[in-house]
Amino acid sequence: MTELERNFQKFKKITREEFFIAEEIKKHVEIKDTDTILDVGCADGNLSKSLTKDSTNITFLDVDEFNFSPQEKFIRSSFEEVELGEKFDLILSSHVWGHFYRNNTFGFCFKKAHDLLKEGGKLIVVHNSNKDFTGKLIEFSKTLFDQIEFDVFLDEFLEGADYEESYFDVNLKAETFRELAELVQVLLVVPDAIYYSKIEEMTRFLEANLEKPEFAINQRLLVIKKKG
Numbered sequence: 204m205t206e207l208e209r210n211f212q213k214f215k216k217i218t219r220e221e222f223f224i225a226e227e228i229k230k231h232v233e234i235k236d237t238d239t240i241l242d243v244g245c246a247d248g249n250l251s252k253s254l255t256k257d258s259t260n261i262t263f264l265d266v267d268e269f270n271f272s273p274q275e276k277f278i279r280s281s282f283e284e285v286e287l288g289e290k291f292d293l294i295l296s297s298h299v300w301g302h303f304y305r306n307n308t309f310g311f312c313f314k315k316a317h318d319l320l321k322e323g324g325k326l327i328v329v330h331n332s333n334k335d336f337t338g339k340l341i342e343f344s345k346t347l348f349d350q351i352e353f354d355v356f357l358d359e360f361l362e363g364a365d366y367e368e369s370y371f372d373v374n375l376k377a378e379t380f381r382e383l384a385e386l387v388q389v390l391l392v393v394p395d396a397i398y399y400s401k402i403e404e405m406t407r408f409l410e411a412n413l414e415k416p417e418f419a420i421n422q423r424l425l426v427i428k429k430k431g
């Protein structure tokens with residue numbers, strides 16, 4: 204296992220991010236047991252599974268391999284390439300738009316998601332807003348690393364759309380600033396060797412800018428209705 208994978212598991216455990224994302228979605232979207240859901244960039248699928256009683260109503264999609272039970276429908280493909288012969292009541296796309304942005308397929312994926320919705324269907328987007336301290340951290344990280352993979356959503360695609368938005372925080376808390384610096388790798392997705400060669404600089408930046416080794420990661424939920 205790489206340090207990035209280890210830090211990712213630790214990050215998920217500390218922040219309980221999936222729980223807070225699911226709570227926010229449930230507050231804003233009425234999900235019926237019969238709704239069909241496409242989970243784009245599903246990873247282990249825990250987020251969409253926590254939204255509905257019957258996981259056989261979910262089509263799980265990820266470009267990487269993940270373990271699902273034989274009753275569950277998992278498709279290993281990129282969203283860009285997948286051909287789906289059905290439309291969905293809900294499409295969940297959580298922390299995945301940064302990938303489309305870097306693949307230069309953001310617009311293509313936004314239209315594809317819209318086309319894959321049934322009439323009255325909803326596209327659910329979750330992404331880090333990069334407001335507050337996270338934004339400052341990203342700006343500093345750009346000075347340390349040539350390439351970082353932070354979350355992105357392009358608001359220009361919301362023009363003319365029928366949508367609701369809400370913001371919520373997920374707290375990232377460590378015992379020490381060094382441990383926090385390790386967990387921050389997850390927000391930047393920098394490979395181990397490169398990241399750990401700058402870990403002292405990252406630790407000092409966090410120490411200089413935070414009172415305690417913790418900060419809130421502000422996230423936005425967008426619920427975008429299919430246009431009639």
Ligand SMILES: C[S@@+](CC[C@H](N)C(=O)[O-])C[C@H]1O[C@@H](n2cnc3c(N)ncnc32)[C@H](O)[C@@H]1O
Nearest residue numbers: 244245246265266267280281282297298299302
């Ligand atoms: C940060 S994880 C988010 C996992 C989960 N949706 C969540 O919010 O906890 C991003 C996931 O998107 C997947 N992914 C990246 N590019 C993708 C693409 N082009 N098509 C489908 N999945 C993709 C990755 O393999 C990864 O599992």
